[in-house]
Amino acid sequence: MTLSFELTQDAPETCAAPCVVAGVFEDGTLSAAAARVDEKSGGAIRRLFESGDVSGKLGATHLLFALAGIAAPRVLVVGLGDTKKFDAARFARANTEAARALKGLPLDRAVSYLTELDVPGKDAAWKVRSAALASDAQAYKYTATLRPREKSPKPEFSAMAFAASAPFAGALAQASAIAQGVRFARELGNLPPNICTPAYIAEKAQRLALEHPGVTCEVLEEERMHKLGMGALLGVAMGSANAPRLIALQWNGAGEAQPHALVGKGVTFDSGGINIKPSAGMEEMKFDMCGAAGVLGAFLAAVEMKLKLNLVCVVPTVENMPGGRAQRPSDVVTTMSGQTVEILNTDAEGRLILCDALTYVQKFKPQVIVDAATLTGACVVALGKHASGLMTQDDALANELLAAGEATLDRAWRLPLWDDYQSQLDTGYADVANIGGKYAGAITAGCFLARFTEGFRWAHLDIAGSAWEEGRKGSATGRPVPLLAQWLMNRAG
DSSP, X not given: OOOEEEEEOOOTTTOOSSOEEEEEOTTSOBOHHHHHHHHHTTSHXXXXXXXXXXXXXXXXXXXXXXXXXXXXXXXXXXXXXXXXXXXXXXXHHHHHHHHHHHTTSSOSEEEEOGGGSOOTTOOHHHHHHHHHHHHHHHHOOOOTTSOOOOOOSSOOOOXXXXXXXXXXXXXXXXXXXXXXXXXXXXXXHHSOTTTSOHHHHHHHHHHHHHHSTTEEEEEEOHHHHHXXXXXXXXXHHTTOSSOOEEEEEEEESSTTSOOEXXXXXXXXXXXXXXXXXXXXXXXXXXXXXXXXXXXXXXXXHHHHTTOSSEEEEEEEEEEEOXXXXXXXXXXXXXXXXXXXXXXXXXXXXXXXHHHHHHHXXXXXXXXXXXXXXXXXXXXXXXXXXXXXXXXXXXXXXHHHHHHHHHHHTOOEEEOOOOGGGGGGGOOSSSSEESOOOSSSHHHHHHHHHHTTOTXXXXXXXXXXXXXXXXXXXXXXXOTXXXXXXXXXXXXXX
16 A cells, blocks of 8 residues: 555644654755744754754754644654755655655654755646655555564554645645556565466456456467467567466547557566576566566556556566576577567567567557566666666657656666667578677667567667666665656646
8 A cells, every 4th residue: 555645734833743844954954844843942953953963964864852832742854955956856865764764653644844845947746746756665665475463553654744735636646646556566576476477467467457447458378479470479488387478458548549558578587598697686587577567557557647548558478487498599489570580698588578569569559659678787787776778769759758757756868779780680590689799788679679669659768777676675666657657647738
């Protein structure tokens, strides 16, 4: 369950919530709410700042108890950093750290006055939406495969109110819908691969359709895919005991209009196949279906918002394993499009399942296609964990997606998709090879996909760096749900 969100116009000094949240800058400048709390409490915050107990450093939190003249039993003071550098990213950071502190306290709800802050270039709706999403992201906790524990007698943080007037209730509803999509994606991504199999993802998609009027779901199994000629997708699945699925969800929110299409890579575990990956870090390959999780989450968000557009979401999902039936380097497969592919590396499998899915989605005659995939380590090398890689030959579409990323801080960075790179995919044994050599690996992967989208407006998001946090306790991030949801909102108008 996501956090419960609401708006309030209560004054910070009279608000009776278990905790109120206010901000202070490094130079001692107090937010409007902090100034009111300070005045009514006889200068409590300024004294603590002057003593060094409250620093104002960005993200630093300090909890004050039972201030005289303040109705709330707790006041959480959050550092806002340098006044001259305060921007959208720092606003999000302050809200993130506030929520991180709140979820560790024995309370069920809090009221944040950070939404009263002035953020250059951002309106009140953006502040409400961003604060809510940052708060919910911190409140998320994975428990699916942990031993059930006795319910704690202390309250669990479950509700957040933000200082804003009633006209911004729509922004809060949008935040709630996007938060549901993000949580859906994170939960799928975090599940272990013995649970989150292709069949499991298909079941989740079918359940989503059953729970939301206006949504339909079709699941294609091996026999149907064979008939359609999906040799690339089926080739990846050959080494696994878990059979593949191809999922097609549809939402009709705009009558007869051409749909928008989302396609997501769903490799539920990627061993690399015959070209097996190194053992170190292989456990993170359960996250190789985060593209699928991301587009499913964005689809859910769009449906929850009842966006006035038609939307198709296609998810090819497989497990890539070595085995007696697994495809080999030098195999040649025939794709649904009729193009043949020489398999030079079985660990370049994501593009193989995507190429058939991209061909399949064209039957819906979409006006635009966007795919998301944890596609290449090369993209992580190029951009790190902060930005997703964006590739398209459509400048207008690129600008739309980049703007949506900036608006949500789910950022992407455009990489070239010039025809110059296509020659790296040449081979003497098929129409195209599935890898392009050691240089520009993220770009040549995009070039491969481009061969299956000719005649359509299409963009590719490589989320290999942004989809999860590394390490034993690393979690799926839910990206690019915020970016895609915002883009769909903008497209719906």
